[in-house]
Amino acid sequence: MRALAVLAIMLFHAGYSPYPGGFVTLDVFFVVSGFLITSLLLKEVARDGTISLTRFYVRRARRILPAATLVTIATVAASVLWISLVDAQDVAVDALWVALFAGNVRFALEGTDYFAAEASPSPLQHYWSLAVEEQFYLVLPLVVVACVLWAVRRGGSHRRAITVALAAVTVVSFAWSVHASVASPETAYFSTFTRTWEFGVGALLALAAPVMRGVGRRPRGALALLGLGAIVVACFTVTESTPFPGWAALLPVLGTGAVMIAGAEAHQTPGLTQRALACAPLRWVGDASYSLYLWHWPVLVVASQHLGRDLTGPETLFVVAVTFALSWATYRFVETPFRTPSRRSARRVLTLYPASVALVVASSVVAVGVVDARLGGGDTPAISTDDFTRAPDGGELSEDPAVALVEASTRAAQQGAAVPADLTPDLRDLKADRADLGECDYRAAPWRLCPRGDLDGSRTLVLLGNSHGRHWIPALEEVAEQAGWRTYYLVKSACTPARVETVRAGTDRVWEECSEFNAWAAEQVARLSPDLVVVSGSAPPQVMVDGGATNDREVITAEMRRGWADLLAEMTPLAGRTAVLADVPRRRTEPGVCLGRPDATLRACLDRPVERAAEIGELAREAAAEARVPYAETEQWFCADGRCPAVVGEFVTMRDTGHVTTAYARELARPLGRALGMLGRPQLDGRRS
Helix, strand or coil: CHHHHHHHHHHHHCCCCCCCCHHHHHHHHHHHHHHHHHHHHHHHHHHHCCCCHHHHHHHHHHHHHHHHHHHHHHHHHHHHHHCCHHHHHHHHHHHHHHHCCCHHHHHHHHHCCHHHCCCCCCCCCCHHHHHHHHHHHHHHHHHHHHHHHHHHHHCCCHHHHHHHHHHHHHHHHHHHHHHHHHHCHHHHCCCHHHHHHHHHHHHHHHHHHHHHCCCCHHHHHHHHHHHHHHHHHHHHHCCCCCCCCCHHHHHHHHHHHHHHHHCCCCCCCCCHHHHHHCCHHHHHHHHCHHHHHHHHHHHHHHHHHHHCCCCCHHHHHHHHHHHHHHHHHHHHHHHHHHHCCCCCCHHHHHCHHHHHHHHHHHHHHHHHHHHHHHHCCCCCCCCCHHHCCECCCCCECCCCHHHHHHHHHHHHHHCCCCCCCCCECCHHHHHHCCCCCCCCCCCCCCCCCCCEECCCCCEEEEEEECHHHHCCHHHHHHHHHHHCEEEEEEECCCCCCCCCCEECCCCCCECHHHHHHHHHHHHHHHHHCCCEEEEECCCCCCEEECCEEECCHHHHHHHHHHHHHHHHHHHHHHCCEEEEECCCCCCCCCHHHHHCCCCCCCCCCCECCCHHHHHHHHHHHHHHHHCCCCEECCHHHCCECCEECCEECCEECECCCCCECHHHHHHCHHHHHHHCCCCCCCCCCCCCC
């Protein structure tokens, strides 16, 4: 079963699975682990009348720590050598969480961070499942010991006490899993509390295994075949938009449980299904499944990020071959020697954990030091318009200083200039760079107004948008304080201001909170009667149409066209002026990734705007024209002649592929203020400021 699970998830992660739900095979591991560990504990109780916690944790240390530590350190080293230094720094931090068996907490926090959604996946992300297992195993033997002690004192059956305790935990965990998978899908997937019931099912089946002693070979075979079928159905029917875990996890969990209990307490000749699962190749893969699971993800991710693209077929086969080679070596020379009982005292074996943590901490410190050294070198000056008297198209540079600097920076990139030494913001701070919302981040209700800018200003500005409106706050703050505007930033990440029904990330359901926030924001605009309403945002990846979620390109286009028109029709009567601020050109590559490579040049980071994003942005322009609402273009501050440099002057323009850095936004305060008519006469309708 472990072999089938690891092969299925490797195929899924490699991108060559015919099924969309390959991630459900992780649930197979959880059930199998719960079944086997509980079986071992029950045998120990039957033999000794209790459990030696020391022996239990020694076995877990031997089984888990050596291989996990090796792969963690190797992944940190490979990241420093072969992927972006910015990402390598994050991997070093991930390694610390992983070493403390808290990787699931780390990646759950990342999952709730909208601004991390576009980031490349961590090569250590798969360690979240290992963290969940170890957190469960930290508690399971304590529960068993407590039940045994209770049974001894009360004169009852320890099996009955254990069954009641585990059943209660399993039921509560499952109920929470069903709730959290819908209420908080970003964290539910990685949560120990939403996964405990899966281990619990395995544990309860281990307790129930004796009832299978009298069951014949054919019924066992049918049960095992039915269980395998349930897992296969789950792989093909569960998708990334399915609330998971929860009801949908019942298929792989109960399917795995059926296979496990069908093979339990079997004393007669095994059936066809059991013999197939016991074939030599699957047994070998099953024995090495832990090493295979540890190695496959970092090898795939590091290879893909090193190349800066998805792997081709031959490249994937090579990576899989490398994975099997590394896994065989790890199983043969690391796992097996440490798992073999020795005369070492239990206390000495338990030092494996602090030793593991120390080694990972040391490797992370060294990695961060290497990143600092590589990113801190060089003396290349910032790009200046004085160095380029002509624009990329051969004409003179623009008379507008902001536009001229973009044109000069594009020219520098085309000539393959070196990356300036002192970038703003520093690449190491890029992922954490985001506009401050102060006391009103609008993540959850109840919402309230937070006035900013010039609090004594005679004019009022309201900004409506999602994160693509939020990134303009640093610029608007400078303009407001300079020109005497009181400001309100009614922006909510991932929630487009266009009047469409947004689908909540990770689900196929409407995001009610987004709709409620937009309605609340409209009420505030009506109450404030601002002098200027600025709307700026992007389209959601999915919308709800006729009660169903869709990511169909044509449907989203039609919905966004209508949604922008409805928004402007709603806002225009409520404000002195309404203006649409164009979305920024979306990059194809993250600046932190290309600029963070050891061999980075400005030419390597010169990009072209994503066409689909430009098409969606054009819908806002069309809606503004139809509503006779001014429209402020932004492309001239990021691109010249269809090319978009990652660095303009000394500034990194984007924190990822679609969000402006706070430093560059502030640099654009004056041209933005002029474009919106907050500083002097408006320069709108697409004209360059």
